[in-house]
Amino acid sequence: MLFNSLDFAVFLPLVFILYWFVFKRWLSAQNGLLLVASYVFYAWWDWRFLGLIVFSTLVDYAVARGLVKAEKSQKRKLLLGISLICNLGLLGFFKYYNFFVDSWVDAWGRLGVSLSAQTLSIILPVGISFYTFQTLSYTIDVYRKQLKPTTSMIQFATYVAFFPQLVAGPIERAKQLLPQFATPRVFNSEFAIGGVSLIIWGLFKKMVVADNCAFFVNQLFAGSGGYSSAELFLGAVLFAFQIYGDFSGYSDIAIGVARLFGFRLMTNFAFPYFSRDIAEFWRRWHISLSTWFRDYVYIPLGGSRGSKWLQIRNVLVVFIVSGFWHGANWTFIVWGGLHALLFLPLLLQQKNRQYIQETRIQLYQLPRILYTFVVVCFAWVFFRADSLSLAWAMLEDVLSFQSVTLQVFYHSSKSVLLSAITVFSILVLLFYEYRAVQNNQREVILTPYEAVFIAILLVFMGVYKNPADFIYFQF
Structure with missing residues (x-):
């Protein structure tokens, strides 16, 4: 369902009226309404892909609950690995399968070896890159003991599928958004x-x-x-x-x-x-994604600590991965690489935060x-x-x-x-x-x-x- 469509112009007031006038006194009912509305909103494109959202929700809810009980480091890493493999595996298959197959065939073709490979007619589920990163941030924060997992399946499912930002962000962190589902909301006209x-x-x-x-x-x-x-x-x-x-x-x-x-x-x-400068541009552009890569990729790699070569490596990794996140095409990787080359002189001169x-x-x-x-x-x-x-x-x-x-x-x-x-x-x-x-x-x-x-x-x-x-x- 598009924000700029007649369908949404009918959908939004209907949900708003039910939310504030029918279920105003019941927080759980409000959350349940938002969850149903979010699934309807998403199913408007293709109901079959609802299963992917439900699967990611169940996996990360279960993993987070398991992390609370797990004391041994090895078991905690195993649980985190399950979340990473399930979420990134689905994202990789739907978004990058054909890209890797075609790139493999092209690479051998440049060496004079002719390969024939069948690619699948895969439809990219709308919003999968966004809600995948959102659920992963929840699991990673729980693993790092920076967040206590919720005990409410409805609240977590609504956090994952919240329809205003489900399809194209912002990519919300559980630490900021999830508690809002546990807190009674009071209508504020202003x-x-x-x-x-x-x-x-x-x-x-x-x-x-x-x-x-x-x-x-x-x-x-x-x-x-x-x-x-x-x-x-x-x-x-x-x-x-x-x-x-x-x-x-x-x-x-x-x-x-x-x-x-x-x-x-x-x-x-x-x-x-x-x-x-380009550093300021990335503090102003798609902030939810750039800060996601900063907190879950750049800083774990070492960030701006270490030698200049490590700093260069970390910047290149983040920008190239960011480009690759945008799409399965070498054009996006080059786009990310160009931004890395524009950013590096500022970093090396320590002017990236001026x-x-x-x-x-x-x-x-x-x-x-x-x-x-x-x-x-x-x-x-x-x-x-x-x-x-x-x-x-x-x-x-x-x-x-x-x-x-x-x-x-x-x-x-x-x-x-x-x-x-x-x-x-x-x-x-x-x-x-x-x-x-x-x-x-x-x-x-x-x-x-x-x-x-x-x-x-x-x-x-x-x-x-x-x-x-x-x-x-x-x-």
């Missing part, structure tokens, strides 16, 4: 209104910014060629806003919907395109922001392209500076209209985010009049289209 504001803002970013950018991005990344250097460069820029509007828009809607039910989710994006506290932007920092944005856009080319060869060809064409024509943006009346809408929506986005950055806010806060203004924009510029999938559903 908190709920803030949630509605975030939902409106998230829909604007998705339906107006991202979906209109997609009209041009899909053409320019089709691989047919014939576009000028300027058009291809603007295509990379538009994709930067498309993926940001699409993914952060989903996160805003998820956070806003959760607030309607009295839950507080973590901030997943903090205006990343106002970053002054903007950890400072948030307000000064005029003299604009060149740094533009530089960071441009290199991020070039890396996005690999993220968006279907193959490495297409990505290299596009970058070569961009850097050739052979032509600066912009015909794709005005070759028809529809292109002219969408160009104007896209530019206007990006300017609106940047205006509100710049204001939030300068006010040291972690999210865009709309006044009631501004929320009405954005809602009107949605009506006039968004509803004429069929609801489009969110990009991160494929991850």
